Amino acid sequence: MTDSRSSASAPHRIVVVGGGAAGLELVTRLGDTLGRDGRAEITLVDRSRTHLWKPLLHSVAAGSLRRSQHELNYLAQAHWHRFIYRYGCVAGIDRGAKLLQLGAMHDDEGREITPATVIPYDTLVMAIGSVTNDFGIPGARQYAVPLESPEQATRFNRRLVNACLRAHAQTDAIWPGQLHVAIIGAGATGTELAAELHRTVRAVIGYGLHRINPARDLHIVLIEAADRILPALPERISRATSVLLAALGIEVRTSARVAEVREDGVALATGEFIPSELVVWSAGVKAPEVLADFGGLEANRLNQLLVLPTLQTTRDPDIFAIGDCASVARGEGRGTVPPRAQAAHQMAAHMHPQILRRLAGQPLRPFRYHDYGSLVALGPYRTLGTLMSRVIGRSLFVEGVFARLMHMSLYKRHEAALHGSAAVFWRAVVSAILQKLTPGVKLH
Template identity: 70%
Template sequence: MTELASAAKRPHRIVVAGGGAGGLELVTKLGDTLGKQGLAKVTLVERSRTHIWKPLLHSVAAGSLRRSQHELNYLAQAHWHNFVYRYGEVVGLDRAEKQLKLAAMLDEEGREITPASSLPYDTLIMAIGSITNDFGTPGAAEFAVPLETPEQASRFNRRIVNACLRANAQPEGPRPGQLHIAIIGAGATGTELAAELHHTVRDVVGYGMDRIDPSRDIHIVLIEASPRILPALPERISGATQDLLKELGVEVRTSARVAEVRADGVVLSSGEMIPSELVVWSAGVKAPDFLAGLDGLETNRINQLMVDTSLRTTRDPSIFAIGDCASCPRPGFDAPVPPRAQAAHQMATHIIRNIAPIMAGQPVPPFEYRDFGSLVSLGKYSAVGNLMGYAIGRSMFIEGMFARLMYRSLYKMHEAALHGRSTVFWRAMLSTISQRPTPSVKLH
């Protein structure tokens, strides 16, 4: 039997690499439709076992959010929504044979869980996301913690709690800089983390650590190379956010480039040393390095896959890319579509709406990114942002309680895309009724 005849008898094979916000929403919707009807075999490849919405990672790092309450198990989601979950890490591609290459996965003891393998596809959608770009800064990889994954966020939270326990166990109390926190990069993640930490570190200390004086021993500094924080957002949001951070006592350093990260602090390009034994690196993003050599696919300087306006990769019509790993042109703008959660969601929706012509190899309408605004959460204190034009006809600045409610609604929209609106509503009601006494922050 020829390959063409064989393909006609089997379901179309759709493989999505990466289970972030866009990738997981995509396989869930395709599984509920094509997978359920037997029209396609939908497979998700992901190297993690569970999913958590990436904008929540700063709360995990600060200790104000427990991973277990917000994690979604990929294997269970696949069972509920008619797609296949493959535990694996993408390491290569054979475009001629339409095979995605996966590495062997090992456990903590080095024993093999799944062997190296190749996964055939008819349509491949890359949704790998992005990683932190430390620009090769000396000491960054060794002494600074990135916030790309839930594991890294939990690791930083453990470092904070351990640092507080260690300092409180010292007869002389904390030494200078021991409980100082330096956050490198004042984008949304770094800025939100700075505000959240102001509250949570003090809560940790409040649980009986009487040798630590928060006003004397705890200090948070936010370091940004650009002239202002939140450089990608409107200037009004940046200014309002900086004013709120200063009210909290967070030190904001702009136009400050980091030359080196050490065990005891951060060295700026000016030569100034900022004492800190707890460092987070949230400055700059890039796509994973392996994409730059992925069987001849075109990439840019930060390893993003180059796609056309339909989200097809420029050198292979059967491969698409969405989210942070894609560089998609934006007609009328100098820059491509920004790497933001709302962009990944819109790209996933575009693929879902056009899956029929995609499967048939036909032309796909152009993707149109719509900027609905930006929101920055400052923990329990406030939120600021702007809502963009399509519903209200103009840009509207918002802050305070209304902005906080809008920020929370973004997460609820993501949950609704994965579970359905009614399920999200009843889960929220149940969690409100069945709340039990717990510490206000994670203490272990």
């Protein structure tokens, strides 16, 4: 479908909602092409002011990565790449008038930052990602820390460091469950976090908190409802990871369903109670609630927008959905595209030429997801996973240095899409220097 307005009157208005991996890569590409020569007006809407690649959140939570070295400011990115950044939160949509509705934004003291407003669009791309799915478990929202934003990851890290300082300063003996961490959900995020915490908490203690005995006082338990950890990955990876976690002293509880999260720990459906000072929830994701009834668009039970092979929503050809908030069928009874960073990257890469075709009045092409495998980085201890080989038609098990390099390349590919290859090289050099000049973990 071509622009509903006269091309001579105004540029085509493209609005992308969500500055995660998919949305930010897309507006950067669009700004460098359509925005730079004035063929379109590209707007990015996000409720945050900075971007951090979501797979890095567990490292921020563990304290092994500093947000400031990896965060990207939306205003600066918009200036450099010729798109508009609007700070706001989606409240609704008027599909008939093609108006996206934004709610008012307030600061921590309740003062209004930006008023409620509307943004007109000709092409709308929903890329608002996913949020934690707590499945309605009592106490989960109140006492468990999710890892869906940099602020939440920082909040957990601050609580972790405070817990260590508190235990070191107190005169009483450490109470049952103190300095214990329960991680609910043994997918990639939860499993990687467990391994990272094993190292970083010991590093924090090593900076002088000698009253804490790591072998005696620290305890990490990984709780998974399925019969094995990493249930979405091949069983070989699950087995190898379980062996490593056991060697580190991390307790793994499979086939364990959480009944309630309390201030002092986790209650299982069996009646057993696991005392824990800190609880992390990484058991599932869903699309934000605003999409459950978004202008009459079709959504599934996880609030994901249903889309056609072209990534257009099923009930409105002017609205697309990409990333975790989109339910994209893989065809041939293979289910839907999983909510992974590689899927978001592929959708963003597909949407750029897709929009160029749309503006030129050319037919749109279907999106095809290519699974390049899965990798799990267990802190400094081990990286392992599978890579899909098109030559032999099956996956290959990889580990060691090669697997670690492949895992690093996923993030570098994302950075290259936002900054270019030369900038990525120099950022890596600066990051390596800073690591030599600062503590190995975050201590505040």
